[in-house]
Each structure stands twice: as C-alpha cells, then as structure tokens.
Amino acid sequence: MNVVVLHRNFPGQFRHIVRHLAQGGHRVVGVGNTQAPGLAGIALVRYDSTKLAISGHRHLQTPASGVAHGEVVAHILARLRQQGFTPDVVLAHPGWGEALYVKDVFPDVRLVSLFEFYYHAQGVDVGFEPGSEADFEQRALLRCRNMLHLTSLELCDAGVSPTHWQRSLHPAAYRHKIEVAHEGVDTGLMAPDPEARHTLPDGRVLRPGDPVVTFVARNLEPYRGFHKLMRALPEIQRRYPQAVTVIVGGDGVSYGRAPKNAANWRELLLAEVGPRLDLSRLVFTGQIPHRDYRTLLQVSAAHVYLTYPFVLSWSMLEAMSCGCLVLGSATPPVQEVLRHGENGLLFDFFDTEALAALVENALTRPGDFAALRQQARQDISANYDIAKGIARYMALLEGA
Known part of the structure; x- marks a missing residue:
C-alpha cells in the first residue's frame, strides 16, 4: 500500500x-x-x-x-x-x-x-x-x-x-x-527486571525493593493530579520517612492552564507544602531519556497515576507492563484498565489521605501486592501489546 x-x-x-x-x-x-x-x-x-x-x-x-x-x-x-x-x-x-x-x-x-x-x-x-x-x-x-x-x-x-x-x-x-x-506499548522492552538500577541526579542508586514512590507526567500539572500527589506527600513522608519519591515531568503546560501566581505548578506546590517535606527524599528529574524512565519504573515500589477524566496516558500502561504496583485515581479511563485489588489499587482523586495510606501499605507490605503486579503485567501483555x-x-x- x-x-x-x-x-x-x-x-x-x-x-x-x-x-x-x-x-x-x-x-x-x-x-x-x-x-x-x-x-x-x-x-x-x-x-x-x-x-x-x-x-x-x-x-x-x-x-x-x-x-x-x-x-x-x-x-x-x-x-x-x-x-x-x-x-x-x-x-x-x-x-x-x-x-x-x-x-x-x-x-x-x-x-x-x-x-x-x-x-x-x-x-x-x-x-x-x-x-x-x-x-x-x-x-x-x-x-x-x-x-x-x-x-x-x-x-x-x-x-x-x-x-x-x-x-x-x-x-x-x-x-x-x-x-x-x-x-x-512495547511489552518486550517495558518489562520487569529484578537487576534494574536507576541512578538519581545526585548519584544515589535505586534498586528493586527500595521504598521508591514514582510519578510520571509529560508536564507537572493538575490534569495529571500533580497537585494531589504533592499535597499527599507530607503525610506519605510522615507515615514512611524512608520513602524516596521521584517525580518525572517538565514545567510546561500540556493540558489546562499555567498557575496565576507562580512560574509553574512545581514552584507553586513546593511553596505550599515544601516547608513540611524532607526535600532530601523528594527528587524532581525533569523530563528524562526513555531508558532512564524505564529503569525508574522497574525499581518502583509504588507508582502513582492520577488524571482528570481525560485521555489515558501511555505511562500508566507502561508502568503496568513493567510490573509496577499502580495506585490510580478512580477516574475514567483509568477504571477501564485498572481493577482495584486485582491488577492495581484505586483511590478517590480528591482523597489525599487515602493515597497516603495506599502508599504506606505498598511500602510496608510489598509482598502482599506481588500478585497484583503480576496480573498487571499479564493484562497489558494480553490486551495492550x-x-x-x-x-x-x-x-x-x-x-x-
């Protein structure tokens, strides 16, 4: 043709x-x-x-x-x-x-x-x-x-x-x-790897089994729930002080609008909740090469994905393909793919306490969710390859 x-x-x-x-x-x-x-x-x-x-x-x-x-x-x-x-x-x-x-x-x-x-x-x-x-x-x-x-x-x-x-x-x-x-999605490339290593900008090396919380968006903005994650972080760090949260995304605007009183949403949210955070446990990487994005998902202990009722991100499917435990907002079309207690965990988009509790459980009892990780990988391989x-x-x- x-x-x-x-x-x-x-x-x-x-x-x-x-x-x-x-x-x-x-x-x-x-x-x-x-x-x-x-x-x-x-x-x-x-x-x-x-x-x-x-x-x-x-x-x-x-x-x-x-x-x-x-x-x-x-x-x-x-x-x-x-x-x-x-x-x-x-x-x-x-x-x-x-x-x-x-x-x-x-x-x-x-x-x-x-x-x-x-x-x-x-x-x-x-x-x-x-x-x-x-x-x-x-x-x-x-x-x-x-x-x-x-x-x-x-x-x-x-x-x-x-x-x-x-x-x-x-x-x-x-x-x-x-x-x-x-x-x-490329399920052959985006696959679990127990030997994966992800190096942070400051040289720290993360491995599978480390208490790593991940969040990925093209740009950090409300449409993808960035503000909800940031507002949950003080409670996440209080519940699990050793957690390292790695946030991937740029400071531009893909959807919605830029904030009125700050250069970008990252600066606005850091001004709001930063004084209550251990910033040594919070890493903003900006946009990163795909190979680094993949290793980050492979070492993730809890991958947070939020979105307005809007276009579904590839990143959620790729996280599931990598065998991540995805904590997703109970919004369409997330619910079309993510089934609570079967291949991931769902929570109310607006309930930051619920998000913090799910992260704590994921980091405290990782073995309890191994079956969900496996099912997530199987579902993406079967339906979204x-x-x-x-x-x-x-x-x-x-x-x-």
Missing part, C-alpha cells in the same frame, strides 16, 4: 504502525510540522505551523487554525499527486485540522482518523475540580472547538479511539464509525 500519515508531531501515536508498515514493504510518507521528531527511514514532508495565517472571532481560533493547517497539508498532498504518488489510505490525527481537505485532493482515498477526545462543558475534564465550572466563554470555546471534530467525523471512512470511554464521549450519531484500538495494536490498525487501514 501507499500510505500517507498526517500528524502535526509525526509520528506521534502512530510510531508503531508506521514502523510496521515500512518494514512490511509499504510505502509511507509522513506529514508534520517543523518541530515533529520524525522517524528514521521514513520520508517526512514538513510545514511551518508558525507561518500559518489565522484570524477571526476569538471563539473560532481552533476551527480557523484547523482550516489553515488543512490548507497547507492539502497543498503538500497536491504536490505528492503531481509527483505521481497516490495513497491507498491516509492515516490522520485530525485534531489540528490536517485532514480537513484530504478528500478534496484525493476523493477516493480511504481516510482513517484517530479520535482521542471530544470536548464537553460538564461531566468530563471541565468542571471536574470543585469551583472550576465552565462559564459562558469557556462553553462557547469548547462548542466551537468541537466544530473541527464534527467535520473530521463526517469526512473519515473509519475512526479509532484508544479506549471505550474516549469513544463514548463522541456524538452517538458517529460512534458506529469509531473502533476501539489502543496503539499499544504492540502486536495487538498493529493488528487492529492494519484491519482499519485495509478496510477489513
């Missing part, structure tokens, strides 16, 4: 399927912006998103940006057509609008789009925290943001969502087009 893969941050979620296609003899051309990391051996056509002309009513910034992205990608596709390249299928992340005009350049091409999240003004992420209910301005912005999603749902031949819960957020009239298929994700994606691409 000839395949075009559209993703602003190519390859993004499509890394595994793109590699599989290329290794299988299919011709793959990626399209992404100038900051996209790319993938070795895969042709990538780049565009500069900073030069796109975007204007209009403030509520229409997302649709207007989508039109601009769609237009520049349409020109790229037209050039490919002129060069004699006609795709059999286009795989797209339509969230930035890149797939908007695919059918206008190639009317007969099969278009498969990834639908991660459909926005709601209540009942999901917005208004999840008490006192953060959406006002008219935010509701209007979300409604207009969904214009792009609705157009993408109408245009695609098939859609895919990583979890059943994420699929359920989309309008009922379009759900029949959306299959559930997670892109998969790369091979399963690739098979589902290939069926969608081929229209099987």
